Amino acid sequence: MSRGSGDGTVGKALEVLEEVANFGRPVRFNDVLAQSRFPKPTLYRLIQTLTNQGMLDFDPERSTYAPGARLVRLAHAAWQQSSLAQVASPYLQELSEQTGETVHLAQLDSAQVLYLDKRNAKQPVEMYSQAGKVGPAYCTGVGKAMMAFLPDAEAEKVIGQQSFHIFTEHTLANAEALKEELAEIREHGYGFDREEHEPGIICVAMPILTERGRLIGAMSVTSTTDRTNLASLEKNVPLLKTAADAISREAQRWSFPDHQKQQATGL
Structure with missing residues (x-):
């Protein structure tokens, strides 16, 4: 439907x-x-x-x-008032400058990834992701990072809505393979895109969580296999974590209602 x-x-x-x-x-x-x-x-x-x-x-x-x-x-007003984009903007820019790579910010839109913002590398690379575009969740780093931290019932629903179209030889082919990887992401706190959506495009991605663990988005550092490898991208995890935590704190102070309700009720 x-x-x-x-x-x-x-x-x-x-x-x-x-x-x-x-x-x-x-x-x-x-x-x-x-x-x-x-x-x-x-x-x-x-x-x-x-x-x-x-x-x-x-x-x-x-x-x-x-x-x-x-x-x-209306779209401009939504960007200003209802998404992470405005809050995250300076942190994305700083992370892109620190890493020299492309940085993405995303949220889940039903069972898909909605790219909210993108900061290009010092040497930009042509790729699918652009602010405002939607993409598959099961074969992108930000998508898997977000699915891994959804509540169990919601995760099952979102996994059930994935198409599992095979984009490359590295694309996860079914729900079982995806669930195994999501468990690894939960254990480590971050995940990867191993050329699963586009040949030659790789990334390390991390969820953005509230203090109580509610998912509010994800971000990634993205590059190409011609320029680097996953082991080198993984070295950016501390920078990703710092940026994600800063965005989370700023976002909760700014507009996320569940945080405000919890403060009011003392939960």
Whole structure:
């Protein structure tokens, strides 16, 4: 079932909005229709509503739809108020400068990884991850680092939603293999991407946890097999830990409600 499919008209509209955004370019109605689960009249009505509300923008010359200005404003507000990105920004920059490598910040979005921020290495490398993109959780360092520290029931649910598509010869192929690796990550406190999503791309990743152990995100130091190896990346673990702890403290002071409730109740 698609996310939002059980949430009435609002859920359907958000699903269509996400479909349009995922094209990554202005798109025609028939392109959306070809992949949408909605019949043509329903899809047309939803797109018209989104356009009227400024969530989609229609170009009459090209007959294409794209994310609208209102959506951009909301996304910017969300970045400022509801994610780790703003809090983590100076720590990511410092970590990138210390390591000379690419640094990622991510959160879980349902069963996927949402990249919130990225700081490029001194010598940037082309790779899939970009701020605002979503990626698979089971074959990325940040994804596995986050899944390893979810509560058991939530972890089982997220693992069950993974596709286990084989991207490279190193990709974990099934839930059993993933669970074994997640147990190792919990034991050590950090994990790796061993060219599991993209050939030649490796990383060491660490969860960002509250004082009570609640997961709020993850970060990684990423490089290539042409430039380094996993053993060398692992030497950055102390720097990752320092940055993750600093982000956690700052985030809890800033906006995470469970921490505020615990302080109020003395838990």
